[in-house]
Amino acid sequence: MTFTLYPDTRLALARDSLAGLSVGDALGAQFFVPGRPTRSWQAELPAGPWVWSDDTEMACSVVAMLAEHGEIDQDGLALSFATHYDPARRYGAGAVGMLELIRAGTPWPVVAASAFDGQGSCGNGAAMRVAPLGAYFADSTSRVVAQARASAEVTHAHPEGIAGAVAVAVAAARAVRARLDGDRPDPERLLASVAAAVDPVTEVHRGVRRAAGLLGRPLPEVVDALGNGSRVTAQDTVAFTCWVAATHLGDYPAAIRACVEAGGDVDTTAAIAGGIVAAHTGVATDGGVPADWLAAREPLPDWA
Template sequence: MITMPAAVLDSLHGLAFGDAFGDRWFGILRREGPAALAARTPPPEPLWRWSDDTAQALVLVRELADGDGSVDQDRLARRFAAAYAADTHRGYGASMHDVLRRIGAGEPWRDVVAGQFGGQGSWGNGAAMRVAPLGAWHAADLDAAAEQAARQAAVSHHHPEAVTGAVAVAVAAALATRSRGGPAPARPEFLRAVAERLPDGDVRSGVRIASRMPRRTSVTHAAAVLGSGSAMSGPDTVPYALWCAAGHLDDLHEGLWTTVAGRGDIDTTCAIAGGVIAARTGVTALPAIWHTAREPLPAIVPGQGPAVTGAAASGSVAPPCRA
């Protein structure tokens, strides 16, 4: 086991904040409608509970810690199944319930995953939602970030677009980590740099479209054009989440409020954006109420003790945010 880069914990905590914050909005929007978003009142305490996005990100970070940054697919599959069996009530998608139950029962994960949806595999956003900390881990080597992101994606998602979505998020988190301590990359250049690392397909096309959007593009328009996760697919989720992140690389708080305004699969888009932005900024600048409201994370690796809050451990600095 090697020392975990500080940016990995920053990214993990940003992902968890985005996940828990976004997840609370499903109920608020059903009860109160979009006016609640316009008011920008934080969800009520006491507990913003994180979902399967964070549960799987925790598993992935532990795998990276044990694998010196690399993914053992067989072991990761077993770990995902074990985490699911220990807590099935984290909002897993219907197909993932089936996949993880069958893997946990001993079926070969390759057969299970490849057999989903008539043999084409899932092209959902689950492989992308958990992967940002992996990108932070491999920030020094974008090829390794892309390779390991694809390896972890294949354990649950067979469809090439789901894999590409995970690669896009990992590369974005790696680029955000590389920029720590310096000026934030401009949104168009950042998104073009991500797209350059992706194979041709719908995810790449979406990221390229996002990179060409005018500076004054509204969140509503971006969500309508790119998709904000309503279809829960990689192509329908990742370009929008990265557009939100790329426009707020110095401000996690504003980035998450922007992301949630696009509606859709809110916990997942916010988890992706949060994981990417926090890889650069850390999370200490989030308002105090966020830190007390969000469900704590467990120990990342045995013997480590409770997971500390991102930038509080690394000393990274982010600009102050509004409550």
């Protein structure tokens, strides 16, 4: 359907997605210990508070930017990332270096372009923070793509890093469209729409297309084919999280459990899948983000 969202509705949808992203991040982190095998999902979840990571901190900057300006201002977003950057939030080494440079006054285009010996970052950081943006612009795929690209370019100059952000944002937008239609889209159709929006020369595009062929397959087979974020790149993270979201779009707890059981970069995969699924289900609804999980998550920062 064709529709236009009012500003308050946009922000409410983005905040639902942020809730799902932050809970997935914080809960996923309870099962992720670097250098050790991922713990199995248990009937009794760890006691709160569940502390969120850089995934949530950067997503809060994205949502705060949209709330204040209604679109991405790249200079402002770079400043927000650098101002609110807290190294205790488990930022990766590459992100630490970039944000320290931006905080010291180096222009973000120079920082982003010079990362990784001039290749730019193809990490999953731009994808991990972008689902609320897709929810916010759900009434226009062209704006989703353009704004996701703008949000990614602040830190990710590599085409794969940008493609990862576009894919996740489009998936979240499609999730919102289905929510407003009162529908649950066919998983294969959802993944096809994501692939269609992503640069076809990228591995992210090819991965999303592979994910469509793996619908209904066992989780270990999917991880073997798509990855689970263990390489911390968009290429081995985004297709898997899109598969999880397409498979469990109406069941937020099932989506988070799939990410935990897959292992790898659990907090980030759960943040991405959680942000997409919550854009569809909402919070404290049947199949949505459970109220007790939201209560167990560390509160979001006041500035957000």
